Amino acid sequence: RVISTFDIVLTDMQMTGTSGKEILQAIRETGSDIPVWLMTAYDDYTTEKALAEGFTGFITKPISMNKLLSILSEEEKKPTQVEKxxxxxxxxxxxxxxxxxxxxxxxxxxxxxxxxxxxxxxxxxxxxxxxxxxxxxxxxxxxxxxxxxxxxxxxxxxxxxxxxxxxxxxxxxxxxxxxxxxxxxxxxxxxxxxxxxxxxxxxx
Missing domain, CATH: 1.20.120 (Four Helix Bundle (Hemerythrin (Met), subunit A))
Incomplete structure (x- = not known):
């Protein structure tokens, strides 16, 4: 399976035939460290829970466009060097x-x-x-x-x-x-x- 050269993945929790957790697992099994952000409207879901499950971050639905653009901007500026x-x-x-x-x-x-x-x-x-x-x-x-x-x-x-x-x-x-x-x-x-x-x- 080929993982494209996207800079970030935004995934819903539940989708037809798959889930956000399955997508995250498939990506990590390739060795890719691409940021994977979870989007969900579940009231009982928290940032801490998303991080514990291995997601890079958590976005509550409905999504604020300003917040989404801010996250994308910060990911783009994120340092890539091994040591800093x-x-x-x-x-x-x-x-x-x-x-x-x-x-x-x-x-x-x-x-x-x-x-x-x-x-x-x-x-x-x-x-x-x-x-x-x-x-x-x-x-x-x-x-x-x-x-x-x-x-x-x-x-x-x-x-x-x-x-x-x-x-x-x-x-x-x-x-x-x-x-x-x-x-x-x-x-x-x-x-x-x-x-x-x-x-x-x-x-x-």
Missing amino acids: EIPGNNSPLSDQFPLLSAMFEHDTDTIKTILSDFVNSSKEDLQKLRELINSDKFEEAQKLCHRIHPFFVQLNAEHLCDALIKMDRSRGHSESTYPNWKEELTMAIDQIDRFRKQVREQHL
Whole structure:
């Protein structure tokens, strides 16, 4: 199956013969990291749920054209380099976290609330990952990586998550398919923890 060179995918949750989750899975199975945004009118669906399922973001229907154009603009400007520095605290939040800013229409209070939740929850998640590494629990570590890595896309920090993404993509396979998982995941945890502390010190 060929994945075209589109820059972004916008998918509904339920469609005839398929679903947004199936489309996301098919794209990720090709190894593509193209942004996949979910659109739905379900009242009980949240951004957090969409991120946990692996989507890049979530748009509530009916869709505001201004918000859609803002998201497309931010995706177009999104950095593509593998390594990048975390912006200093002199830059506006909209420059440092453009996807969050687009999703929440530049609402600084909401963005800071999300950043605070990230700082607190990621501390617990990283500690749990360390425990799973020390206990040699490969499958449980895979599940946790699957849950937490999508949110880093929203923080423009996906460059920190190569090991987490590898763990996620190796789900259903034995530990032998990723023999260096402990070493690489430990390095990723250290990098993410530094990022977490910088977010706390610079923006909260």
